[in-house]
Amino acid sequence: MADQFDVVVIGGGPGGYNAAIRAGQLGLKSACIDKRGTFGGTCLNIGCIPSKALLYTSELYEEAREKLPKLGVKASVELDLNGMMAHKTKVVGELTRGVEFLLKKNKSEAIVGEAKITAPGKVEVTLKDGNTRTLEARNIVIATGSDVAPLPGVTIDEERIVSSTGALALKTVPKRLLVVGAGYIGLELGSVWRRLGSEVTVVEFLDRITPGLDGEIGKQFQRILTKQGMKFHLSTKVTGVEKKRDALAVTIEPAAGGAAQTLETDIVLVAIGRVPFTNGLGLDKIGVALDKRGRVLTDSAFRTNMDGIWAIGDCREGAMLAHKAEDEAVACIENIAGRSGHVNYDAIPAVVYTHPEVASVGKTEDELKAAGVAYKTGKFPFTANPRAKTIAATEGFVKILADAATDRVLGVHIVGADAGNMIAEAALAMEFGASSEDIARTCHAHPTLSEAVKEAALAVDKRSLSM
Numbered sequence: 160m161a162d163q164f165d166v167v168v169i170g171g172g173p174g175g176y177n178a179a180i181r182a183g184q185l186g187l188k189s190a191c192i193d194k195r196g197t198f199g200g201t202c203l204n205i206g207c208i209p210s211k212a213l214l215y216t217s218e219l220y221e222e223a224r225e226k227l228p229k230l231g232v233k234a235s236v237e238l239d240l241n242g243m244m245a246h247k248t249k250v251v252g253e254l255t256r257g258v259e260f261l262l263k264k265n266k267s268e269a270i271v272g273e274a275k276i277t278a279p280g281k282v283e284v285t286l287k288d289g290n291t292r293t294l295e296a297r298n299i300v301i302a303t304g305s306d307v308a309p310l311p312g313v314t315i316d317e318e319r320i321v322s323s324t325g326a327l328a329l330k331t332v333p334k335r336l337l338v339v340g341a342g343y344i345g346l347e348l349g350s351v352w353r354r355l356g357s358e359v360t361v362v363e364f365l366d367r368i369t370p371g372l373d374g375e376i377g378k379q380f381q382r383i384l385t386k387q388g389m390k391f392h393l394s395t396k397v398t399g400v401e402k403k404r405d406a407l408a409v410t411i412e413p414a415a416g417g418a419a420q421t422l423e424t425d426i427v428l429v430a431i432g433r434v435p436f437t438n439g440l441g442l443d444k445i446g447v448a449l450d451k452r453g454r455v456l457t458d459s460a461f462r463t464n465m466d467g468i469w470a471i472g473d474c475r476e477g478a479m480l481a482h483k484a485e486d487e488a489v490a491c492i493e494n495i496a497g498r499s500g501h502v503n504y505d506a507i508p509a510v511v512y513t514h515p516e517v518a519s520v521g522k523t524e525d526e527l528k529a530a531g532v533a534y535k536t537g538k539f540p541f542t543a544n545p546r547a548k549t550i551a552a553t554e555g556f557v558k559i560l561a562d563a564a565t566d567r568v569l570g571v572h573i574v575g576a577d578a579g580n581m582i583a584e585a586a587l588a589m590e591f592g593a594s595s596e597d598i599a600r601t602c603h604a605h606p607t608l609s610e611a612v613k614e615a616a617l618a619v620d621k622r623s624l625s626m
């Protein structure tokens with residue numbers, strides 16, 4: 160007899176495990192299946208968490224060498240790459256075990272194995288030992304996430320030509336690293352290895368870095384990264400990588416066509432994006448519809464075209480971000496439980512965890528222009544923020560975009576130290592439908608970096624106090 164569940168979740172990433180937790184909270188009997196062997200998905204195992212561990216430790220290393228002497232602290236530091244990797248591994252282990260604990264606490268059965276939907280309401284799991292187990296459920300949630308987007312003509316070996324997964328586990332610091340793709344993953348991992356001593360070159364097909372972020376912020380960000388030593392080839396494509404004994408020969412061409420040239424490097428990191436992952440689920444056989452980009456098609460309540468089958472996270476449309484997957488998980492399970500779960504896609508923050516950080520929520524200036532929305536802008540630089548001065552982190556600025564007629568905040572964009580934490584205030588303001596005046600009238604502690612957010616809000620009304 161098959162095991163019976165209210166909800167079976169396929170995938171144990173931020174989408175999947177949070178769905179199982181919410182199901183438990185609402186009294187639904189659930190199972191969460193992941194083939195990886197540890198729970199937490201891409202995010203905890205090979206994504207957000209290991210990358211942030213390396214970003215933190217490599218930043219400390221660089222600061223100790225470059226910044227501390229300028230601030231009156233002399234330190235003699237030495238890189239211990241194995242120690243750095245051990246810290247990363249320890250954090251990943253603690254957090255993935257934490258997910259197993261949370262699943263147990265919420266009475267969700269954690270199953271390690273590869274799942275396939277064989278019919279509506281029926282999931283077959285190939286367990287680690289090769290045995291099969293059949294589960295029956297009134298609801299199946301697909302949360303199978305995403306995978307590295309391949310670069311045509313270039314084979315990833317995770318040794319010399321790596322994806323983000325290999326770049327999180329290099330055994331030595333490469334002398335030269337060539338990053339294909341100037342999105343947040345390439346720039347974050349490029350920053351890690353640059354801080355540890357690599358010469359980093361970034362090749363990007365588009366004419367700008369971090370597409371999707373506000374254009375002005377992107378330009379400033381590129382200037383800062385260039386000053387830090389990263390080299391950029393924009394409007395350029397990589398057409399091939401030849402493995403030589405002592406180096407990799409990377410062929411690049413202008414994106415619009417033209418003469419090719421060759422760059423030599425030691426490691427190539429392919430970071431041109433991620434693609435939805437639904438392989439092996441059997442969706443084509445049972446008739447679950449996908450869109451043109453291979454994402455599971457759902458309505459705004461996360462229902463697929465088949466009764467009782469739902470999808471959330473990276474495998475459906477929208478930003479491929481862990482917190483987006485998590486919010487969809489909660490909303491989807493609430494809908495399954497007959498509640499009214501929903502996600503406000505206008506207030507989902509995005510952060511690049513470099514130094515300085517880049518954080519953004521809501522519309523960019525380019526989007527407002529394209530939509531013909533009349534808006535006001537308020538900007539404030541960290542050079543005029545006292546806390547930024549005290550911590551010697553004055554690069555960057557805050558930009559607030561507000562509706563010209565109603566003053567409602569439409570977008571907030573920050574490049575600066577700790578931008579990732581500061582953006583939470585902006586997301587909350589937007590969730591509450593705040594005006595820039597609401598932010599400007601909110602008392603901000605002094606001296607904090609967040610005072611720059613208040614000053615940018617004041618600047619929308621041209622009454623910044625500190626400029």
Ligand SMILES: Cc1cc2nc3c(=O)[nH]c(=O)nc-3n(C[C@H](O)[C@H](O)[C@H](O)COP(=O)(O)OP(=O)(O)OC[C@H]3O[C@@H](n4cnc5c(N)ncnc54)[C@H](O)[C@@H]3O)c2cc1C
Binds near residue numbers: 171174175304484
């Ligand atoms: C290097 C890197 C850094 C990142 N940094 C950030 C960041 O700082 N902030 C952020 O918000 N996002 C970040 N992301 C993106 C983030 O990891 C994803 O958006 C998030 O993990 C998506 O969650 P998910 O639950 O949809 O899918 P995933 O986390 O991908 O989980 C899906 C799981 O499903 C399992 N699975 C797939 N098919 C099956 C099957 N048939 N049977 C059983 N199990 C299956 C997989 O093994 C996987 O564990 C980063 C990604 C990378 C690669």
